[in-house]
Amino acid sequence: MTAVIGPPGLDTGRDRLAEVAAGTERRLAALPPPARRTPAQRAEAAAAHDEARTLRAVLVEEHAGEIYGRITADHTRYLRVDELCEAAAAEFPGLAPTPEQLAVERALPQSGKEGREIDQGILLRGVLADERSGRHLLAAMRRPTPRALRLLPEFRRTGVLTTEAVHLERRDGVARLTMCRDDCLNAEDEQQVDDMETAVDLALLDPEIRVGLIRGAPMSHPRYRGRRVFSAGINLKRLSAGGITLTGFLLRRELGYLHKILRGLHDDRPGRWQPPAEKPWLGAVDTFAIGGGFQLLLVLDHVLIAADAHLSLPAAREGIVPGVANLRLGRVAGPRLARQVILGGRRIRATDPEAALLVDEVVAPAEMDDAVERALAGLDGGAIVANRRMLTLAEEPVDDLRRYAAGFALEQALRVHATDVIDRVGRFAGRTG
Template sequence: MTASLPPREAAPTGWTALAEAARRVEELLAALPEPGARTPQQRAAVAAAQDTARSHRVRFLDEHVDTVYDRLTEGRTANLRIGELVEAAAKEYPGLVPSEDQLAVERGRPQAAKEGHEIDQGVFLRAVLRSSTAGPHLVDAMLRPTARARDLLPEFLRDGVVQLEAVRLERVDGVAHVTLCRGDRLNAEDGRQVDDMETAVDLALLDPGVRVGLLRGGVMTHPRYQGRRVFSAGINLKELSSGGISLVGFLLRRELGYINKMVRGVHTGTDPDTGSDAPGRWHTPLVEKPWVAAVDGFAIGGGAQLLLVCDHVLAASDAYLSLPAAQEGIIPGAANFRLGRQVGPRLSRQVVLGGRRLWATEPEARLLIDEVAEPRDMDAAIDRAVSRLDGDAVLANRRMLNLAEEPPDAFRAYLAEFALQQSLRIYGEDVIRKVGRFAAGAARTAGAP
C-alpha cells in the first residue's frame, strides 16, 4: 500500500493522519505471525493500532465522504455497484479500504484466520449510505440490472427458462417461477446463490411477459430430506466458517441487490444519448411486480427474511420459520427493520433474540403467513394466490404500501448501520466459535439444520 493520495487534488483534511495510521497497521501485521499464532499481547497491539486507524477513517469520512464518492463516481455519473465502489476506493484512496491484494490473502483463509480488513469496508460503506447525497445514488445504482442479467435476457425472452447453478427461472402463463435448487444443501445461501438470485429477479422483472413472481424451494437430494421440497436453510454456516461469506459480495449485495429489487423494482435506466427516461417510463424508471412465496419444509434465517418482502406468503401446514441469527451471532439482514412492523415488537424480540420457531399453524404465525395449505394442496393454493395478484391495480397499490411502510431513506439509514455492525459481527470471537462448531458438526452429520 502507498500511504499517499493520488495526485488529482491536494490532500484533504485528515488524510495524512489516516494514511499514516493505516501504514502503521500494515507494518505491524507484516511483522507478526498469522492471527491464530499470536500471543495475547500481540493481538492487543493489533487491536489498538486498528482502532486508531478506524477512528481516523471515521473522522475523515464524516467530513469528506461526499467528495470521495463524487471522485469515485465522476460526479455521480457512474453507477458503481458496491463491489466496484470499494475496489475504486482502494485504488484512489489507498488505506481508506483494504486493497485487492489484502482481500486476496483474506479470501484464502478461514474466517478465524482473517485480519478483519472487511471491517474497514463497513466503515466506508456506512459513511456512504448515511450521506443524503451519496447514499441514495448508491442504492439507486444497486437497483439497476446486473450485466449478467442483461446478457441472459434475450435467451430468457426467447425460451422462457434459464437454468442457473443455484436457481431455476421459468415463465409459465405470466408467472416467473423462481425455484431455489441447491438440493444437496437445503438451499443454504452462499455467494453463488446470491448472484443467481439477483440474476433471476432481474430477468423476471425485465420480462414484459411476467406479471407475478413466485419463490419456492425445489426438491431436495439431501439425504435427510430427499424427495421433499424445502424453502431455505438460510446462510451457509459452513461456508461462513471457511471464509467464503463476504461482507460486500454476499451480506450487503443481498440486501441492496435482489431483495431490495423485490420491494422497489429494477431500475431500467436512462437513454445514454438523451439522458431521458426510457420510452414509456416517464412516470418511474422502476419496473416492479408482486411476489408470492410458497414455503415447504422450513424457511430459516435468510429464507424467513425473504417472506418479509413478499406480497403473499403461503406455507404448508407442516412448515416452520425461524431467524436464529442471534444464536449464530450475526444480524439477520434487514429482518430487524421489517419484522417488528409486521408482527409487533414483543414477538419480534422473541423470534430474533430468543430464537423462537414459528410453526405455520400457530396463531402468531398468521402475522407473517397469509395462507396455510396441506402439503398435497400446495400447487392448487399457489395457482389461486398468483391469480389474485395479477392486476394493474395490485401494482399501483403495492407501490404505495411499500412507500408508506418502508420509506427509502429509512431503509438506507438501517443499511448504513447494518454495514458496520454486520462487519463487526462476522469477525466476533463468539461467531467464529459458533460457526466453527456448526461446521464441524455438519461434517459429521451431513449438515442437518
C-alpha cells in the first residue's frame, strides 16, 4: 500500500518558507528599485515574489489556526491587525514583512513600493478565513484603543475632545462627532481613521452618552467655503504618496471604528454576561457622502440627507474595493442598484426615488439642524439598543463579515498596488481645486 503524504507540518513549512523568502530578498536586492525596473526586471521581480507567495499561501491555508494560536498564546493575547502581522514576521520569518521592510515602503510613493502589503494580505486572509482565529481577531479589533483609554478620564470630566480630524462633544446625552478636516472636505487618511476610532471609543465608553451623531463641519475649501460637507472619501493624494496602508487604514477602518459603530465594543472580562456596550447612531449628510462617507452610512441607524446632497461610491474610477459596501449595499438597496453604484459609479441624488432605499429622511438644507434634533430624540430609548443589536444579528452575522474580510484583505492589497490604480490615483491626486 502506498502511503498518503499530507502537507508538511508547520515547523517544516516555516523553515522552508524562511529559506525561500530569503532567496527572494536576494533576488530583489540585485534589481533596481521598483520604480526604475525595466519590463524584464519587473517580470523577474514578479517571479521571485510569486515563488515565495505561493509557499506562503499554502502554509497559511494549511496552518492558519496553528499560526494564530502560537502568535496569540492560544488565543489569550488580543492583537490588532498591524500587531499581528509584526508578531508573525518575528515568529515565522518570511511570513510577513518586517517592521524595517515596511518602514522602507512607507517612505516611498505608491508607485515606488515593492508591494509587501500583499504578503500581509495573504496572512490575514488565512487568519480571517479560520473561524476561531478570525472571530478572535475581529474581537481584538473591537477593543478600545490605548489612545482612547488614555483620553477617557479627561473626556469624562470635560465632555470635549478636539483632534486634528474630529471634534467630539457630549451634550444632553448625545456624542456629537463632527468631522472637521475642513481643508480637504473630510477626505480620509490614517489620521482621520485614528481620530474617528478614538472618538467612537469614547462615545461608547462614556455611560453619560446614549446616542451618537456624525456630521461634517463647515469647510474652508474654496469650492465649498462655509458649507458643511460629510465626506469626500479616501484621500487620493495620500494614497498616491504612499500614506494609505493595508493595516493602518484599509482594514483598520472596516474592522475598527465602523465595526464598533455596528456592534459596539468587545468586552472580554471574566464572567461578563451582559451584551457589549453599543449605542444608536445618527448620520446627517450635507452636500455629499462619497466613497468611505457613503460606506459609513451603511452602519448607521438613521440617516438624514439634505435635499441638495448626493451619494456615490466611485470604486470603478479609483480602481479599489469600496470597503465592506459590497457586503452591505446589496442587502439594503438590492443587488441591481448595488452593481450600478459600485461597478458603474452611479451617483444617487437625495431627490432620486432610489435614495429612499439608502436614507431615512430627505430634508431641506435650511431645516437640517432642527431635523437632526428631532431624529436624535427618536433614537434615545432603551429598547432602541436592544432592537438594533438583534437587527444586526439577523442582517449581518459576525461570520458573514469575517468571511468577507478574509477576501477583502488580499483583494484590496492587490488593488492598491496594481498599475492601473497607481496611474489613476496619480492623476486624481494631481488635480487642484
